[in-house]
Amino acid sequence: MFSRIMVANRGEIALRIIRACREMGIETVAVCSKSDANATYLKLADIVVCIGPADAEGSYLNIPSIISAAEITDIEAIHPGYGFLSEVSHFAEVCESSNIVFIGPKSDALRKLGNKTEARKIAIENKVPVVPGSLSVIKSQQEALSVAHEIGFPVIIKASLGGGGRGMRVAHNDISLINSLTIAQREAKAAFKDSSIYIEKYIEDARHIEVQIVGDNYGNIIHLGERDCTMQRRHQKLIEESPAPYITDRAREDICKAAIKMAKSINYTNAGTVEFLLDKENNYYFIEVNTRLQVEHPVTEMVTGIDLVKLQIKIASGERLNIKQKKIRSQGVAIECRINAEDPYNDFRPQPGKITNYHPPGGRGVRVDSHIHSGYEIPPYYDSLIAKLIVHQNTREEAIACMRRALSEYVIEGVKTTIPLQLDLITHPQFANGNINTNFVDNLMAKT
Known part of the structure; x- marks a missing residue:
């Protein structure tokens, strides 16, 4: 069993993990941004390390800062919670290469399932029913229209990476599809640094x-x-x-x-x-x-x-x-x-x-x-x-x-x-x- 774990998250899920570790007799290292530095829940951690400014990019999504904090505090494993870096295969790979256990799936699984179009292919290969839609990422407006006409409106546009409803748009006709395509790609790029999207049949009353x-x-x-x-x-x-x-x-x-x-x-x-x-x-x-x-x-x-x-x-x-x-x-x-x-x-x-x-x-x-x-x-x-x-x-x-x-x-x-x-x-x-x-x-x- 681990003796010291880093909690690479904030808020209620960080507190949830810290409490579980305390009950298991495991020391915790909590990371925080400057905005969270005075949060009361941090007092329950054994060690607290400020890893960057208030914005998530400079702190909770800053892999070099998190790994540096891990190295100086001599932790054995990192729990990413949910959100932030929890589904980032590169982060899991960096942990693995640094001899730090990533408390989650292996980086290979994160990479395969983190891309939703690849996950759909795995489901199809294993005869698990999937919503009718594109078999790969959509590369053009014409391809989007072709897929939509084949499976029938309404359709839903989804970001290939990430979740939380970002990069998702429902379209009921050609015009709304073209307009929604651009918006979905822009949202996906902003949220996940990847603008790739795919299209599925929109299942109504689901x-x-x-x-x-x-x-x-x-x-x-x-x-x-x-x-x-x-x-x-x-x-x-x-x-x-x-x-x-x-x-x-x-x-x-x-x-x-x-x-x-x-x-x-x-x-x-x-x-x-x-x-x-x-x-x-x-x-x-x-x-x-x-x-x-x-x-x-x-x-x-x-x-x-x-x-x-x-x-x-x-x-x-x-x-x-x-x-x-x-x-x-x-x-x-x-x-x-x-x-x-x-x-x-x-x-x-x-x-x-x-x-x-x-x-x-x-x-x-x-x-x-x-x-x-x-x-x-x-x-x-x-x-x-x-x-x-x-x-x-x-x-x-x-x-x-x-x-x-x-x-x-x-x-x-x-x-x-x-x-x-x-x-x-x-x-x-x-x-x-x-x-x-x-x-x-x-x-x-x-x-x-």
Whole structure:
């Protein structure tokens, strides 16, 4: 087992990893930007190293600075969390060449699955259903039109690299396709330093289902069930739950088997998520693999009782998976609401600023993953996620009621947050009866 680990991230996920390490008796080195240097959660780390200025490019995305900090603090492994460098194959390669263990997949897997067009090819080779679309990156407007006419409108343009909804645009005709193509390429270039895009058939009225997978270094791969992430706005998730409600047992089983097939085909190691779309007829289609810990991992932890961060660390240190697939049982229902510092009723405008009053909810089955507190200054430089509110109850009805109560208790003053929107969504009759799709939130917001 490792004796000292670097946490190459910030905010709530950095705190989550630090806490797991403390429980395992592992020392931690936390890196931070100048903007985060006074963050309270850093006091829980054994060593803190400031690696650069406030902007992410100069700090949390600065590989030379992070590796330099790793060398001077004599760490054995780096946990990248999610976002930033977590899915960058070059970073994993640099770690490997520096004799530092990257707590995540091998660089080869990151490279293969990080490019979504390559991941689609792997799925096709393994007879996992994919959404009809281009087999490689789109190189011209004419090629884009040709693909769109072949598979039929509407289509969705996607960045070949990265995620988080950036570089994604839906087109319903030739004109919107050409216009959206340029915008998507520009967004992809800005977000991922790569403007390559591909095109898929846009599955209307779809639900977003993902499967948590875990693999060790000895060929053992398991899944920890599925999550429903259908409640999204602009392709970014707002509410996640496990198990996925209102899908057939056959679809659930087939999707999980497909996820395992994808992982085994490339000898996947550590934690990852295989994502699918499910149409109205319960047909499923592979869309991508997120080669990292997910923001929504707590819902899987709650229903399985498995600490995913600790499991990641154990696997990276060389331990074998001691969990058999047949022994994994999902108990109850877990729901997570992402709390963002945004004004949901003003085009989700980010809300940096000082939190003047903070009081998180509690009670049986309530978990809050957050690094914020009264007096905390939310910086304007990073993602607006400031907390994750998770509930776990015996039934879905009880979980919804518990989440409604917890959201109504949650006090964050000084900045606007998405809590009012989350309350509207969690109490909406269509969420309760499962009559939702990935456009539900956007359509609802368009009416307000």
